[in-house]
Amino acid sequence: MKRVCVIGLGYIGLPTACMLASHGFEVCGVDINPHIVEIINNGGIHIEEPGLKALVQSVIDSGNLKAYTTPKESDVYVIAVPTPVRSDKKACLDYIESAANSIVHLLKSGNLVILESTSPPETTKDFLVPILKKSNLEIGEELFVAYCPEKVLPGKIINELVKNQRIVGGINEKSAQMAKEVYLSFVEGEIFLTDTVTAEMVKIMENTYRDVNIAFANELAKISHKMGINAWDVINLANLHPRVNIHNPGPGVGGHCISVDPWFIVEKNPTLAKLINQARNINDSMPEFTYNLILQQVKDIPNAKITVLGLTYKPNIDDLRESPAIEIVRMIENNPDLRLSVCDSHVKRFNNHELSNLEEALKDSDCVVLAVNHNEFKSINPAQVATLVRNKIVIDTANSLNKKVWEENGFRYILLGDGNLRLPTLRPSL
Ligand code: SAJ
Numbered sequence: 001m002k003r004v005c006v007i008g009l010g011y012i013g014l015p016t017a018c019m020l021a022s023h024g025f026e027v028c029g030v031d032i033n034p035h036i037v038e039i040i041n042n043g044g045i046h047i048e049e050p051g052l053k054a055l056v057q058s059v060i061d062s063g064n065l066k067a068y069t070t071p072k073e074s075d076v077y078v079i080a081v082p083t084p085v086r087s088d089k090k091a092c093l094d095y096i097e098s099a100a101n102s103i104v105h106l107l108k109s110g111n112l113v114i115l116e117s118t119s120p121p122e123t124t125k126d127f128l129v130p131i132l133k134k135s136n137l138e139i140g141e142e143l144f145v146a147y148c149p150e151k152v153l154p155g156k157i158i159n160e161l162v163k164n165q166r167i168v169g170g171i172n173e174k175s176a177q178m179a180k181e182v183y184l185s186f187v188e189g190e191i192f193l194t195d196t197v198t199a200e201m202v203k204i205m206e207n208t209y210r211d212v213n214i215a216f217a218n219e220l221a222k223i224s225h226k227m228g229i230n231a232w233d234v235i236n237l238a239n240l241h242p243r244v245n246i247h248n249p250g251p252g253v254g255g256h257c258i259s260v261d262p263w264f265i266v267e268k269n270p271t272l273a274k275l276i277n278q279a280r281n282i283n284d285s286m287p288e289f290t291y292n293l294i295l296q297q298v299k300d301i302p303n304a305k306i307t308v309l310g311l312t313y314k315p316n317i318d319d320l321r322e323s324p325a326i327e328i329v330r331m332i333e334n335n336p337d338l339r340l341s342v343c344d345s346h347v348k349r350f351n352n353h354e355l356s357n358l359e360e361a362l363k364d365s366d367c368v369v370l371a372v373n374h375n376e377f378k379s380i381n382p383a384q385v386a387t388l389v390r391n392k393i394v395i396d397t398a399n400s401l402n403k404k405v406w407e408e409n410g411f412r413y414i415l416l417g418d419g420n421l422r423l424p425t426l427r428p429s430l
Pocket of ligand 1: 256
């Protein structure tokens with residue numbers, strides 16, 4: 001049985017390690033955090049992802065996955081560590097560097113090293129390979145290296161790991177072929193081979209495409225506010241065109257991918273990547289835009305209490321990375337004239353914050369802000385909310401609350417992206 005060492009047991013590394021362990025590999029999972037290692041070895045998980053717990057339990061029970069804090073000698077090494085962006089918007093490759101350094105002494109002729117972490121183009125050949133060369137193995141002849149970006153959507157990781165197509169970029173043909181063999185064990189989607197730089201660029205462009213399109217929708221939301229029209233109506237009507245697909249505006253773009261990866265292109269091409277840079281800035285401006293909507297609504301209420309519903313970067317997950325809701329919460333916190341309560345049952349801890357249950361969060365509130373459209377908030381009953389709050393104002397950043405019902409219960413309903421000046425009877429009925 002081939003041995004695979006997966007370094008980094010986070011949102012990507014852990015599900016990937018499980019897939020490999022349930023498809024014929026003996027897997028050593030590595031994480032520098034001993035607490036995470038202990039949880040996994042006990043068949044548990046430290047992140048929320050549908051289906052993951054059962055998968056971990058089964059591969060721990062079968063003995064095909066074991067977690068450690070340091071790598072063990074293997075045939076294949078998969079690096080799936082974070083690549084955050086620094087405050088100067090430059091990629092931080094420190095985790096790739098330490099992961100690569102941690103395996104150098106284990107590498108043997110015939111081994112394959114796969115990088116999965118989203119990285120600026122040329123990272124594999126110009127950053128990873130030089131570290132691996134310290135093994136004294138001939139790259140492409142004795143030691144094979146590939147870049148294979150993950151493409152899975154948090155919330156659907158287990159399904160997408162199997163079903164999505166994959167891009168495999170090899171440092172040479174043999175490396176690409178060897179990596180393809182590994183993924184063929186569990187991937188049902190088609191696997192395309194290319195070079196490492198193209199594969200790195202494909203990954204970043206997928207997320208940048210989405211970022212630019214969301215920025216377009218967010219810009220439309222701002223313009224619609226100014227012009228007194230409803231951006232959501234504009235989007236619904238424009239998207240009837242067979243070649244138009246405007247994305248959804250919102251309080252900002254979060255997560256470890258879409259809000260980070262475009263900076264890697266800006267870093268490499270500062271003078272050329274103008275649109276990409278601007279799109280990032282537009283999306284980064286949305287928490288403040290949302291905060292200003294809140295301020296407008298509570299300007300006449302002394303010491304207003306704002307209730308923020310949802311803290312994660314998108315619905316129905318527990319991931320807080322780069323969450324726009326957190327930005328909004330910080331702005332509210334820093335305003336001495338406002339009080340704050342936050343409710344999110346997916347989040348156990350958030351800095352020193354006490355998260356309230358829904359009833360506590362709504363009690364005496366002056367403005368309820370739906371920041372993240374978790375399923376749990378869909379069942380909120382405006383009539384019941386009305387009995388708890390002090391002032392009846394609700395701000396919907398996701399276009400997911402029923403305006404009519406909230407208004408029937410006496411609420412002033414504000415939708416992000418709706419300038420709200422048109423007569424309701426003139427609204428298109430989509
Ligand atoms: N968002 C909007 N408007 C939209 C769509 C999304 O404001 O119309 C916001 C979300 O609320 C969230 C952020 O964008 O804050 C990102 O959410 P997402 O669901 O679009 O994407 P991620 O970051 O969870 O996952 C993305 C996916 N990439 C693409 O769809 C191109 C996923 O397939 C990647 O594997 C993942 O990035 C990654 O790891 O790179």
